[in-house]
Amino acid sequence: MLTQKALLAAARRPGLRRVVTGTPVTRRVVERFVAGESLPEAIEVVQALSADGLAVTLDHLGEDVTDRSEARRTRDAYLAALESLAPLGLSRAAEVSVKLSAFGQALPVGGHDLALELVRPVVEAATALGTTVTLDMEDSRTVDATLAVLAELRREHPGTGAVLQAMLHRTEDDARALAVPGSRVRLVKGAYQEPASVAYQEKADVDAAYGRCLETLVRGPGYPMAGTHDPRFVQQKLDLVAETGRSSDSYEFQMLYGIRPDEQTRLAAEGHTVRAYVPYGADWYGYFMRRLAERPANLQFFLRSLATK
Numbered sequence: 001m002l003t004q005k006a007l008l009a010a011a012r013r014p015g016l017r018r019v020v021t022g023t024p025v026t027r028r029v030v031e032r033f034v035a036g037e038s039l040p041e042a043i044e045v046v047q048a049l050s051a052d053g054l055a056v057t058l059d060h061l062g063e064d065v066t067d068r069s070e071a072r073r074t075r076d077a078y079l080a081a082l083e084s085l086a087p088l089g090l091s092r093a094a095e096v097s098v099k100l101s102a103f104g105q106a107l108p109v110g111g112h113d114l115a116l117e118l119v120r121p122v123v124e125a126a127t128a129l130g131t132t133v134t135l136d137m138e139d140s141r142t143v144d145a146t147l148a149v150l151a152e153l154r155r156e157h158p159g160t161g162a163v164l165q166a167m168l169h170r171t172e173d174d175a176r177a178l179a180v181p182g183s184r185v186r187l188v189k190g191a192y193q194e195p196a197s198v199a200y201q202e203k204a205d206v207d208a209a210y211g212r213c214l215e216t217l218v219r220g221p222g223y224p225m226a227g228t229h230d231p232r233f234v235q236q237k238l239d240l241v242a243e244t245g246r247s248s249d250s251y252e253f254q255m256l257y258g259i260r261p262d263e264q265t266r267l268a269a270e271g272h273t274v275r276a277y278v279p280y281g282a283d284w285y286g287y288f289m290r291r292l293a294e295r296p297a298n299l300q301f302f303l304r305s306l307a308t309k
């Protein structure tokens with residue numbers, strides 16, 4: 001627990017970022033979770049996953065952008081990604097996930113408007129290709145702002161998806177509010193360090209909340225996307241889908257690239273839509289540190305690689 005908190009705090013520390021990203025060993029370990037630093041590398045991974053029967057959501061790594069030109073570069077990177085996906089003819093099977101903080105959301109003046117202005121052309125380009133955009137959820141201070149952007153985008157692009165984090169006390173209400181027709185919601189446990197005033201601190205409480213929110217979303221009329229590697233919740237979702245008689249095109253499973261790949265292909269082979277979340281780009285530090293914090297085995301794998309160097 002202490003290690004987890006330290007790693008999540010380190011994920012936001014620029015000084016450590018320089019140390020960690022500078023070592024060649026780290027880069028090799030990172031490859032397990034990140035599809036590459038460049039778009040062509042990511043596209044190769046997308047093609048391989050697609051050949052294995054998986055859908056994908058492509059994430060151009062980056063977050064906490066503090067100036068406007070950087071935010072515009074994020075928009076351009078996503079437009080380029082969509083342009084590269086187009087000739088693959090994957091349409092709905094390949095979408096993109098965005099973090100609004102990479103589109104300038106956190107700028108103290110005009111951040112909300114800038115993020116909306118810059119993400120809109122990405123959503124328009126996705127719609128033109130017959131696919132969608134999902135808004136990742138960042139720390140709890142951004143939830144209201146992100147859901148406000150979602151509401152604006154959904155007016156013209158109802159397929160735009162959102163992420164809800166079961167660890168937050170508010171999420172059961174948010175899940176009920178978003179369980180409406182056409183609403184795409186990825187339910188995750190939550191990857192950020194949050195205070196007890198807004199989030200469950202015990203894993204058992206987060207898990208119990210996850211189960212309740214999953215039930216709300218799968219029983220509702222929306223399009224539920226379970227973002228988890230947890231076998232208990234994969235099974236709960238399978239049971240709920242069977243009980244409610246949902247057709248196989250009305251829900252999906254989502255897992256991160258490099259985590260439980262055999263389970264991803266197994267579920268896909270059984271006829272379920274499984275979407276792999278595929279991050280790429282040079283700014284992988286925050287994403288990588290959150291993966292280390294999530295699971296002692298990931299951290300051990302990293303430490304072992306350092307030791308054998």
Ligand code: FDA
Binds near residue numbers: 277
């Ligand atoms: P958890 O980490 O609690 O693990 C539960 C069980 O799953 C383990 O006991 C084990 O059985 C199995 N398991 C987990 N990892 C494994 C591994 N490496 N190998 C084998 N078994 C493993 N978060 C966020 O805050 N905002 C977001 O927008 C997103 N987006 C997102 C997209 C997608 C597609 C996913 C899958 C996840 C996210 N997340 C996220 C991250 C999420 O909040 C969470 O931190 C991770 O998914 C880890 O939680 P799990 O539900 O996988 O269970």
